[in-house]
Amino acid sequence: MCKVMGIVNVTPDSFSDGGKFNSPEEAVRRARNLAEEGADIIDVGGESTRPGATPISWDEEWDRIGLVVEGLCGGDNSRVEHVERVEGLGFVLSVDTYHPETAERAVKYGAKIINCVYSEPIPAMLEILERNPGVELVAPAKCLDDPGIDNRFSGRLYIDPMIGFGTTREEDLDILRSIPELAKRGRVLVGASRKRIVKRLTGEKVTGKDLAGNLTMAMWAAMNGASVVRVHDVRETVQALKVLSVLRGEAPL
Numbered sequence: 001m002c003k004v005m006g007i008v009n010v011t012p013d014s015f016s017d018g019g020k021f022n023s024p025e026e027a028v029r030r031a032r033n034l035a036e037e038g039a040d041i042i043d044v045g046g047e048s049t050r051p052g053a054t055p056i057s058w059d060e061e062w063d064r065i066g067l068v069v070e071g072l073c074g075g076d077n078s079r080v081e082h083v084e085r086v087e088g089l090g091f092v093l094s095v096d097t098y099h100p101e102t103a104e105r106a107v108k109y110g111a112k113i114i115n116c117v118y119s120e121p122i123p124a125m126l127e128i129l130e131r132n133p134g135v136e137l138v139a140p141a142k143c144l145d146d147p148g149i150d151n152r153f154s155g156r157l158y159i160d161p162m163i164g165f166g167t168t169r170e171e172d173l174d175i176l177r178s179i180p181e182l183a184k185r186g187r188v189l190v191g192a193s194r195k196r197i198v199k200r201l202t203g204e205k206v207t208g209k210d211l212a213g214n215l216t217m218a219m220w221a222a223m224n225g226a227s228v229v230r231v232h233d234v235r236e237t238v239q240a241l242k243v244l245s246v247l248r249g250e251a252p253l
Contacts, residue, residue, distance in 0.1 A: 001245045002222035004237050005041040005094065005230040006034030007193070010064045011048045024067035031072055035091045038238035041113065043230060044068055044106075045096030049117055049165070058099035066105070069095065073110035094138070100124035107132050113158075117165065119143050129156060138189050141182060158228060159188045164195035172197040176220060183225025190221035191230035215240050 010027045031042045046064035047056050072093050094113035095106035098121045103114045107128060115138040116125050122143050129135050130152075138158040143149060149157065159182055161175045172195070182188050192198065198213040199205060211233055218229040218237050222244060231237045245251040 001250060002226055002241055003040040003228045004038060004234055004241065005043050005189070005191075005228050006031070006037070006039030006091075006234040007230060007232050008034070008042060008044045008068070009048070010044060010046050010068055024071060027065075027068040028071045031068075031091075034234045037235040039091055039234045041092045041094050041228065042072065043094040043096050043113075043115055044072070045115075046102075047097070058097075058101040061097060061099055061102050062105060065095070065102070069093070069106050069109050069111060100128065103128055107135055112136060113138060115160075116140075117160070117162065119146075122146065123148055126153060129153060144185060154186065157186055159186050161188065161190065163190065163192045164197060169197055169200045176217070179221055179224040179226055183227075187227040188221070188225060189228040189230060190218070190226045192217035192221065193229075193231040193233070211236060219244060 008027050008030050034042060044065050046061040092113060093111045094115050095103060095111045096115040097103050098116050098118045100121055103125060112134060113136045114125050116122060119140050119142060122139050125137050126148060129137055136156045138160050141159050141161045144159060161182060163172050163175050179188055193214050194207060198210050198217060202210050202213040204210040214233060215236060218231055219240055221229050222241060246253060
């Protein structure tokens with residue numbers, strides 16, 4: 001069954017939930033809630049990738065997410081004693097970053113997935129994979145034709161078709177329709193949750209009120225071969241995937 005990646009934005013300016021989980025305690029609590037709702041993967045990010053967002057340095061990014069990563073990985077570092085631990089919930093930790101320095105530190109604490117939305121840092125991220133055999137990478141789909149991505153990494157990559165990154169509505173629709181072909185080339189991770197395309201198609205302008213549209217995007221991705229859907233609404237997505245799995249004969253009643 002398609003896995004669910006739950007989003008934890010430790011940012012003051014995310015288009016969807018900026019500022020809601022801006023402290024380590026709030027972010028870890030959010031991660032615990034998403035894991036209890038059924039998230040297989042928790043994706044922690046410290047920099048917004050919304051259009052017009054101001055880029056930040058890797059050290060500022062790590063200042064935002066470092067305590068969260070430590071808290072989620074259950075380490076004994078005294079700096080995170082005040083952070084509620086998340087133990088026994090069985091999720092995989094992902095770090096959403098294009099900074100190799102941030103990725104390297106997160107991996108040292110126990111992150112198992114690097115979610116990189118830009119192609120330029122991919123060679124440096126692959127070097128991290130070489131040094132850390134248990135780590136996987138989410139890379140933009142256009143990187144598939146990069147000769148640097150060879151068979152050594154084929155089983156450790158997720159392909160992100162990059163919906164909503166400087167694309168028009170028509171381009172986003174074409175990307176969504178391309179998922180079946182992408183899935184023939186590898187594991188596909190789709191992040192369409194609360195993107196502009198959903199608002200454009202539904203006409204809903206209030207963030208968080210377009211749940212039906214977001215679920216439709218996630219189900220489309222799952223039905224067409226996506227291995228992971230990256231979402232804000234974990235509980236509802238998990239429920240929908242369970243029903244879909246039964247209807248497709250992949251799970252018992």
